[in-house]
Amino acid sequence: MKTKAFSREIDAFPLTGGSRRDRLAPFRTLSELFGQRWMEGAVPLGLAVLLSVLVTATTPVGPGDAPLILDEATEKGLLAIGLTVVLVGGGIDLSIGSIVGLASLGAMVASRAWNWPMALVVPAAILAGSALGAVNGFLIARVNMRPFITTLVTLVAFGGAAAALQSAYSFQLGVPEQDIVWDFLGAGAVAGVPTGWVVFAVVLIVVHVGLTRSRWGWWIAAVGSDRRSARRNGIPVARVVFCTYVLSGALAGTAGLLTAARLGRTDPDVGQGWELVALTAVVLGGVSLKGGRGSVLRATVGIVVVQVIQQGTIATGAEGSSYTVILAAALLLFAVLDLKWGKYRQRTAEKLRIDPGRITLGPLVDVTEPGTVWTVNDRLTDASPIGLGKIEGAEDCAVDREGNMYCGDRRGWVWRFAGPDDTEGEIFARTGGLPLGHAWDHERRLLVAVGGMGVYRIHADGEPELVADKVRRSPFSLHDDSGLRAVDDLDVTPDGAIFVSDFSTRTNAAEYMVELVESRPNGRVVRVDPDGSTEVVISHHVFPNGICTAHDGRSILVASTGLCRVDRLWIAGPKQGQLEPVLENLPGHPDNINRSSDGNYWLPFVSMRTPMSDLLTKYPAVRRRMTQEVPLDSWVVPQLNVSCVMKFNDRGEVLGVMWDATLRNHPMVTAVKEHAGHLYLCGVSNNRVGRLRLESDEVGPIDPASVPGTTTAPSLAVVDR
Amino acid sequence: MKKKLTALLTAAATAMTLAGCTVDRGGSSAGGGAGGGKQTFGRNVQLFDAHKKTHEAMKGKRIAFVPILYKGYNLTLNWGSTMERAFGNLGADFRVYDPNFDTDKMVKIINDLVARRAVDVLILHNPDVGVLTKQIDAAERAGIHTVVVNMVSSRLGDAFIGVDSVHAAEDITRRAVQDCEKRGAPKRMAIIDGPGNDAASLMWSKGVHHVLDPAGYEVVTTAHTQWQNALAQQAAASITQQQKNNICAYMVAYDLNAIAVGDAVADAAERGVIRPDSIGVYTMAADTRWCDALRAGKVTASAAYDVQGVGEAAVVTAQQLVQGGAPAGSTHTVAYVSHTVVDRSNVDDTTIACYKGR
Amino acid sequence: MGVAAVDARPDLSPRDRLARVEQGFFVLGITALLCLAGAVTTDGFLTGGNVENLLRLSAAFGILAVGEAVVILAKGIDLSVAGVALGCAQATLAFMADGMSEWQAIALLAGVALVVGVVNGILVAYLEVPALFATLATGLLTIGGIDILLLDQNFYSLPASSAISELSSGSVLGVPRAIFVAGAVFVLAWLFVSYTVAGRLTRAMGDNFDTARSSGAPVRPLQVLGYVVSALLALLAGYMTVSVQGSVQTTVTSFDPLLFTALTVTVIGGVSLSGGRGTILGVLAGALFVGVLNNLLILRGLSSPLQDLVRGGVLIAAIALDAWLHPRDEETARSDEL
Incomplete structure (x- = not known):
C-alpha cells in the first residue's frame, strides 16, 4: 500500500462546532502584529504618511508640487540621513543647519569672490562640511562633551562664521557666476532625473547598505544601543562616534552645495532652522532618539512627509510661524509616541498573547453512575512499578521484542529498563527536549517525538538522529508556524511514513497549560515521509494528542484532548484523505492511543470533564480574564489527575x-x-511506569509494537502466562 | 561588502556616463499664465467701451504679492492695502503671501506659485539681490509677469518700481553733511544698513559714499543689521561707546532701525558718553513711528519717499502688463517714485511722510 | 591658580583638586582678570557709567540663567526659556497696545508662563520625554503660538510710563532698579537652593535621581516645580529685556541668542550639565563674566557674527572644562544621555 500525497490538508476546524467568527483570534492577531519587529517604525511612519495624505487632500498641494517637494526633500533629506546615522550612534547633531549655511556661502564666495574653479569648489565644500563635522566629532568623541549642548553651541558658532563670511563678501556675493557645473548641480539632470535627486539616491543607497549590511553600520548601532557593551566588545567607540559626525558634516556640506546651486541664496540665513526640519523628519520616520535603532529609508519618508506639510502651509498661505508650530507639535507628539510605543508595544503584545476560543462539547456522560461500562474500579492500582524513584514523568514508552522497556523522562532522557522484569534501568539516550511519544519503525528503531525539538530516531547505540523538525510555513501567517515544537505522539504507517501530532503551532510543549486554557484549534497532524519531507495533513485541530495507525494499516486514529474525541483519517482506500469520527463526546480528555493485541485500541484519559469545565469552554472571556488576573497554578483548566484507561474497537x-x-x-x-500480556502504564508526572498483568481473555495474537500490515504473520510474542 | 559597494558605484557611474548629463537652461516656454495674450486696446478707444474692456481684461486675473514681511509691517501693509483696493475694484483676484521674514519660505512660496501656475502677475519684494534670480527666471518661462518693488534684483523681471535709493541717499547725506558742518563736528560718519547684500543696503552705501568721499568725510564703519532693531541698537551703542564725540552722524538705511539707533544715541547722551544733540541720525523713508521719534527728538531727518506711490505704481504696472499683451520677460522697466528730505520743520506738511499701514 | 594649595590632601591629582574648588570663585577671579585686561586695553571700560550699564544689561540674562540653573541642578534642561521670555513680553506689549491695562496683561501672561512651565514639567517628569526635545518643542510652540494668535504687528514699543519700563530705570536705595531686581532674584534663589527642603532635594535629584526617588523624595512634583520656577523667571527676564530695549520686533528665530547667553552663564558658572553640581554664587559669577565679556566685545567694536563666534568659543571651552573636570563614567554612561 502506498499512501498518495494528500492533495490538500484537512481543515479540522468544523470539529470545534464554532462559527466562522470563532476562527478569528483578534487579540492574538494584534499581539502577533505588535510582536513583529517591523512594527516598531511602522506605526509612527504610518501616522506620518496619513498626515501627509491628509495635507494633500485638504490643501491645494497636488502633483504639480511634487518636483518642488522632492527638490527640497533631497537637500534636507541629506541632512536627515546624516542625522539618522548620528542618532543611531547615540548622539545628535544640531549644527547641520549652520554647516549647510557655511558650506553654501563658502562655495559661493569661493566661486564668486575668489574665482576658484568649480573642480576645486565642489570637493572643497564637501570637505569643509566634513571638517566642521570633525570639530563636532572631536569635541564629542575625544573631549567627551555632551552632543546636544555641544552641537547647539557649534550651531551658533558656525552660524556666526557664516554671517561673518557673508558680511565680508556681501557685495561680491551679489554677482552671479555663470558656470556649467553650477547649472548642472542646480538645474541639470542625469538621464532625465535632476542632479540633486540622483545625488540623494546614491547617498541613500550607499548609507542604507552601509548601515544595515556592513561592520561599520553594526558598530554604529552597537555603540548607540549600549556604549559599555560596545566598548567591552572591542569596538572603538570614540572612533565610531567621531565618524558619524564627520559623515553628518559631509552630507550637510553636500546639501549646502546643492542648495547654493539650486537657489543661489546669498543671505546669511541659509540653512537656518533646517536642523529642526531634519530632526522632526527623522522622529516622524520612527528613528529612535534613544539611539541604536533607525533606518535612513524611514527617515527619507519622514522628510518627504515634512516637506508635504510645509508645502501645505505654503500653498494655503498660512501665517508665518504656523509651519514652525506644526513642526514643533509634530516633534513633541512623535517623540512621545517613540517613547510610549517603544515601551508599551512589547507589553501589550505579551498581554494579548493568550486569546481563548470557544468550543462546543456534547452532553456529559456521568461516569460515577454505577452499573455502566464506565463504573469506577481499582484495576490499575496494583500494577507493579518499574524504575520507581528513577523515572520522572514518562509520558509514553515502548517495549521491544526482548521485553526491554524504553521510556521518556522530563529531564530529556530516554531510559532503558532491561530484562523480562525490567529491573535494571539505564539512561539509553539524551535528547535535550521533552520526550513524549514513542513508536517503532519498520527497522525496529525507536522513534521519539521530542517536545520542543521535533521527531528523532534513536539508534541502537543510543545516538539520536533528527528526522524532522519543520514544515513549510503557512502563507499569510504573521506567526512563524514552521517549527515542529509541540510534537506529542507519533506512529508509523505501512509505507514507512510517520504521522506526528503537533498539539500547538504557538506554544512550546512545556506550556501545555496555555494551550488547554486557550482551547483553540492551534494543533495539527503532520506526515513525515521516509525521505524526510514533511506535510501538514490535518490543520486547525484542537490539541491533537494521540496518533495510532489502525490495525488494517489503511487509516490512522487521531485523539483530540481538547475536543474529547477520536477521529479516523483514511490514508488509503476509497475514503483516502477523509476524516471520520470514531469516538465523540467522551467523558474525559483523551491522550495517546495505542493498539492492543486483540485488535482493539487502548486510550487513557488525562483528565475527566466536569460540568464546570464544560461551562468554561463556552465562555472564552472568563478564561481570558483568568489568565490575566490569576497566577498560572490557579487556572481552572483540565487538570492531569486521573488514571483511567479504556479499550475501544x-x-x-x-x-x-x-x-x-x-x-x-x-x-x-x-x-x-x-x-506480552502486560500493560505498561505511563504518566507525565508519575515517578514510575506501572506494569499490569492482563487477564488471558484480554490478550490476543497481534504484536502491537509492529507496524500493521508489514510484518510477516502476526508473530505472537511469547505470552507469559 | 566593499566589493558590493564598488560594484554599485561603478554601476552608477556607468549609468551616468551612458545616460549623459544634461543641463536645463530654460527654453521650454509654456503658457499657463497671462503672458503672450493679445493686446486689450488698439490705437483708438470708445469712451465707455474702455471701462468695460479694462474690467474684462483684469477680471479673474490672479495677482500675488510676496513681500519680505507683511503682518504688522507698515511699509508692506501700505502697499498691500493699496493693491487690495485697486485690484479689488477691478475684479482681479489679489492675494498676499507672508513669508514672515524668512527667505527660505519666500523662495518656497514663489516656487510653489510658479509650479502650480497659480498666478498671472507676481509682485515681489526682494530681500537679497541674488536670491530671486532663479525664481524670476522660472516665472518668466511659465509666462508669469513679475513686478519687483523697492528692492531690485539682479534679474530684473518685467518691471521694477521703487525709490531711487542712490539719489535719496545722496540727498539725505548732503543734508547730514550740512548739519555736521554747521555744528563743526568731526568729518566722520557711520553707516548702518541691512544684511549688506540686498539692493537697498548696497545702493544706500553707494549713495552715501558718492557724497561723503568728495566732501572729505570718512566712513568709520559699515555695520550690517539684518534689519533687526536689537542688532542696530547694539551696533550704534558700540560705535558710540568707541567713538564718543568723534563721529557726527549715523546713516541708517532703514527708518525703523533708525529709531533704535536714535534710542541708543539718546541713551549714550543720558549716560554722559556724548554731548546731547551732538550726533545726528539720518535715514530713508518715514514710517509714522519714525515721525513720532522725530517729534520726540530722537532722530534727525529722512529722505522720505512716496510709499503709497509704490503701491499705486505697482498696480498700474500690473494692469499695463496684462493689457499690453507682451509675453512675460519681453520688456524691462525701472521706474522711481518721488522722494524729499523731511525733518522736524516740514514733517507735518509733507504728505508722503509718516505713512501708515492702511 | 593658587587654589590647588588650599587642599592639603596629597593623593589627589591636580584635576581632582581643581574639581573640588567652588567654580564661582574661580570664575570671579577670571572675571577680575578680564576686567583688569579690559581696563588696560580699552579706555572707557572701567568707568562708573559703563560698569553700571554693564550690570544693567546683564540683569536679564542673569535672571534667565538662575531659572535655567534650577532646572539643570535637577538634571534637566529648559530650552523653552527664550521662547517664554520673548513671546510673553511681546504678547504683553501687544495687549497693552490693544488697550488692556498693564497689570491685567502681566497677570494673563504670567498665567501663560505658568502653563508652559507645568506642561514642560509634566512632559519631562510624568511622560518621561527627554527634556531637551520637550522644552525645545514647547519653546517653539510658545513663541509661534503667541505670534499666530496674539500678535498683529511687527514692532511694538513700550509705553514710557509703564511698570515694565520702570524695571530698568530709576533706582531703589541708590541701586539701579534692574540690578536690584536681579540681585533679589539671586538672593532668593540662593536661599531656595541652599536652605529649603525642596531646594536640597532638587540638588539630590540631580546628583542621583534613582537614590532620591528611593529615599522617598517627591521627584516628579519637584521636577515640575523646577520648570515652573524657570518659566516664571523667564517671564521676568523677558520683561527686563523689553524694558532695556524699549521695544520688540516679532520675527521668530529658532534659537534665540537669549537662550544661548543663559546657557553660557549657567555652564560657565559651574552648574554641571550632568546635574547636581553647582551653586547660585557660580551663576552670579558666570553672569558677571559674560556681562563683562559682552561689554568688552562691544567696546572693541566686534561685529555681531564675530561676537557669536567668540561667545561660542568661550562656551565650548567652558563645557570642555566641565567635561574634563567631571568626566562621564564610561562604565555607567548611557547612550541616550544627550
Missing part, C-alpha cells in the same frame, strides 16, 4: 474501562503500551 464501541481510583500509585496515565 474500530467501530467506536467502548469495550472496557480500568481505573486507579485511589490515585496512589498512578496520579495519572497518559499512555499505555501492551506487550
Whole structure:
C-alpha cells in the first residue's frame, strides 16, 4: 500500500462546532502584529504618511508640487540621513543647519569672490562640511562633551562664521557666476532625473547598505544601543562616534552645495532652522532618539512627509510661524509616541498573547453512575512499578521484542529498563527536549517525538538522529508556524511514513497549560515521509494528542484532548484523505492511543470533564480574564489527575474501562503500551511506569509494537502466562 | 561588502556616463499664465467701451504679492492695502503671501506659485539681490509677469518700481553733511544698513559714499543689521561707546532701525558718553513711528519717499502688463517714485511722510 | 591658580583638586582678570557709567540663567526659556497696545508662563520625554503660538510710563532698579537652593535621581516645580529685556541668542550639565563674566557674527572644562544621555 500525497490538508476546524467568527483570534492577531519587529517604525511612519495624505487632500498641494517637494526633500533629506546615522550612534547633531549655511556661502564666495574653479569648489565644500563635522566629532568623541549642548553651541558658532563670511563678501556675493557645473548641480539632470535627486539616491543607497549590511553600520548601532557593551566588545567607540559626525558634516556640506546651486541664496540665513526640519523628519520616520535603532529609508519618508506639510502651509498661505508650530507639535507628539510605543508595544503584545476560543462539547456522560461500562474500579492500582524513584514523568514508552522497556523522562532522557522484569534501568539516550511519544519503525528503531525539538530516531547505540523538525510555513501567517515544537505522539504507517501530532503551532510543549486554557484549534497532524519531507495533513485541530495507525494499516486514529474525541483519517482506500469520527463526546480528555493485541485500541484519559469545565469552554472571556488576573497554578483548566484507561474497537464501541481510583500509585496515565500480556502504564508526572498483568481473555495474537500490515504473520510474542 | 559597494558605484557611474548629463537652461516656454495674450486696446478707444474692456481684461486675473514681511509691517501693509483696493475694484483676484521674514519660505512660496501656475502677475519684494534670480527666471518661462518693488534684483523681471535709493541717499547725506558742518563736528560718519547684500543696503552705501568721499568725510564703519532693531541698537551703542564725540552722524538705511539707533544715541547722551544733540541720525523713508521719534527728538531727518506711490505704481504696472499683451520677460522697466528730505520743520506738511499701514 | 594649595590632601591629582574648588570663585577671579585686561586695553571700560550699564544689561540674562540653573541642578534642561521670555513680553506689549491695562496683561501672561512651565514639567517628569526635545518643542510652540494668535504687528514699543519700563530705570536705595531686581532674584534663589527642603532635594535629584526617588523624595512634583520656577523667571527676564530695549520686533528665530547667553552663564558658572553640581554664587559669577565679556566685545567694536563666534568659543571651552573636570563614567554612561 502506498499512501498518495494528500492533495490538500484537512481543515479540522468544523470539529470545534464554532462559527466562522470563532476562527478569528483578534487579540492574538494584534499581539502577533505588535510582536513583529517591523512594527516598531511602522506605526509612527504610518501616522506620518496619513498626515501627509491628509495635507494633500485638504490643501491645494497636488502633483504639480511634487518636483518642488522632492527638490527640497533631497537637500534636507541629506541632512536627515546624516542625522539618522548620528542618532543611531547615540548622539545628535544640531549644527547641520549652520554647516549647510557655511558650506553654501563658502562655495559661493569661493566661486564668486575668489574665482576658484568649480573642480576645486565642489570637493572643497564637501570637505569643509566634513571638517566642521570633525570639530563636532572631536569635541564629542575625544573631549567627551555632551552632543546636544555641544552641537547647539557649534550651531551658533558656525552660524556666526557664516554671517561673518557673508558680511565680508556681501557685495561680491551679489554677482552671479555663470558656470556649467553650477547649472548642472542646480538645474541639470542625469538621464532625465535632476542632479540633486540622483545625488540623494546614491547617498541613500550607499548609507542604507552601509548601515544595515556592513561592520561599520553594526558598530554604529552597537555603540548607540549600549556604549559599555560596545566598548567591552572591542569596538572603538570614540572612533565610531567621531565618524558619524564627520559623515553628518559631509552630507550637510553636500546639501549646502546643492542648495547654493539650486537657489543661489546669498543671505546669511541659509540653512537656518533646517536642523529642526531634519530632526522632526527623522522622529516622524520612527528613528529612535534613544539611539541604536533607525533606518535612513524611514527617515527619507519622514522628510518627504515634512516637506508635504510645509508645502501645505505654503500653498494655503498660512501665517508665518504656523509651519514652525506644526513642526514643533509634530516633534513633541512623535517623540512621545517613540517613547510610549517603544515601551508599551512589547507589553501589550505579551498581554494579548493568550486569546481563548470557544468550543462546543456534547452532553456529559456521568461516569460515577454505577452499573455502566464506565463504573469506577481499582484495576490499575496494583500494577507493579518499574524504575520507581528513577523515572520522572514518562509520558509514553515502548517495549521491544526482548521485553526491554524504553521510556521518556522530563529531564530529556530516554531510559532503558532491561530484562523480562525490567529491573535494571539505564539512561539509553539524551535528547535535550521533552520526550513524549514513542513508536517503532519498520527497522525496529525507536522513534521519539521530542517536545520542543521535533521527531528523532534513536539508534541502537543510543545516538539520536533528527528526522524532522519543520514544515513549510503557512502563507499569510504573521506567526512563524514552521517549527515542529509541540510534537506529542507519533506512529508509523505501512509505507514507512510517520504521522506526528503537533498539539500547538504557538506554544512550546512545556506550556501545555496555555494551550488547554486557550482551547483553540492551534494543533495539527503532520506526515513525515521516509525521505524526510514533511506535510501538514490535518490543520486547525484542537490539541491533537494521540496518533495510532489502525490495525488494517489503511487509516490512522487521531485523539483530540481538547475536543474529547477520536477521529479516523483514511490514508488509503476509497475514503483516502477523509476524516471520520470514531469516538465523540467522551467523558474525559483523551491522550495517546495505542493498539492492543486483540485488535482493539487502548486510550487513557488525562483528565475527566466536569460540568464546570464544560461551562468554561463556552465562555472564552472568563478564561481570558483568568489568565490575566490569576497566577498560572490557579487556572481552572483540565487538570492531569486521573488514571483511567479504556479499550475501544474500530467501530467506536467502548469495550472496557480500568481505573486507579485511589490515585496512589498512578496520579495519572497518559499512555499505555501492551506487550506480552502486560500493560505498561505511563504518566507525565508519575515517578514510575506501572506494569499490569492482563487477564488471558484480554490478550490476543497481534504484536502491537509492529507496524500493521508489514510484518510477516502476526508473530505472537511469547505470552507469559 | 566593499566589493558590493564598488560594484554599485561603478554601476552608477556607468549609468551616468551612458545616460549623459544634461543641463536645463530654460527654453521650454509654456503658457499657463497671462503672458503672450493679445493686446486689450488698439490705437483708438470708445469712451465707455474702455471701462468695460479694462474690467474684462483684469477680471479673474490672479495677482500675488510676496513681500519680505507683511503682518504688522507698515511699509508692506501700505502697499498691500493699496493693491487690495485697486485690484479689488477691478475684479482681479489679489492675494498676499507672508513669508514672515524668512527667505527660505519666500523662495518656497514663489516656487510653489510658479509650479502650480497659480498666478498671472507676481509682485515681489526682494530681500537679497541674488536670491530671486532663479525664481524670476522660472516665472518668466511659465509666462508669469513679475513686478519687483523697492528692492531690485539682479534679474530684473518685467518691471521694477521703487525709490531711487542712490539719489535719496545722496540727498539725505548732503543734508547730514550740512548739519555736521554747521555744528563743526568731526568729518566722520557711520553707516548702518541691512544684511549688506540686498539692493537697498548696497545702493544706500553707494549713495552715501558718492557724497561723503568728495566732501572729505570718512566712513568709520559699515555695520550690517539684518534689519533687526536689537542688532542696530547694539551696533550704534558700540560705535558710540568707541567713538564718543568723534563721529557726527549715523546713516541708517532703514527708518525703523533708525529709531533704535536714535534710542541708543539718546541713551549714550543720558549716560554722559556724548554731548546731547551732538550726533545726528539720518535715514530713508518715514514710517509714522519714525515721525513720532522725530517729534520726540530722537532722530534727525529722512529722505522720505512716496510709499503709497509704490503701491499705486505697482498696480498700474500690473494692469499695463496684462493689457499690453507682451509675453512675460519681453520688456524691462525701472521706474522711481518721488522722494524729499523731511525733518522736524516740514514733517507735518509733507504728505508722503509718516505713512501708515492702511 | 593658587587654589590647588588650599587642599592639603596629597593623593589627589591636580584635576581632582581643581574639581573640588567652588567654580564661582574661580570664575570671579577670571572675571577680575578680564576686567583688569579690559581696563588696560580699552579706555572707557572701567568707568562708573559703563560698569553700571554693564550690570544693567546683564540683569536679564542673569535672571534667565538662575531659572535655567534650577532646572539643570535637577538634571534637566529648559530650552523653552527664550521662547517664554520673548513671546510673553511681546504678547504683553501687544495687549497693552490693544488697550488692556498693564497689570491685567502681566497677570494673563504670567498665567501663560505658568502653563508652559507645568506642561514642560509634566512632559519631562510624568511622560518621561527627554527634556531637551520637550522644552525645545514647547519653546517653539510658545513663541509661534503667541505670534499666530496674539500678535498683529511687527514692532511694538513700550509705553514710557509703564511698570515694565520702570524695571530698568530709576533706582531703589541708590541701586539701579534692574540690578536690584536681579540681585533679589539671586538672593532668593540662593536661599531656595541652599536652605529649603525642596531646594536640597532638587540638588539630590540631580546628583542621583534613582537614590532620591528611593529615599522617598517627591521627584516628579519637584521636577515640575523646577520648570515652573524657570518659566516664571523667564517671564521676568523677558520683561527686563523689553524694558532695556524699549521695544520688540516679532520675527521668530529658532534659537534665540537669549537662550544661548543663559546657557553660557549657567555652564560657565559651574552648574554641571550632568546635574547636581553647582551653586547660585557660580551663576552670579558666570553672569558677571559674560556681562563683562559682552561689554568688552562691544567696546572693541566686534561685529555681531564675530561676537557669536567668540561667545561660542568661550562656551565650548567652558563645557570642555566641565567635561574634563567631571568626566562621564564610561562604565555607567548611557547612550541616550544627550
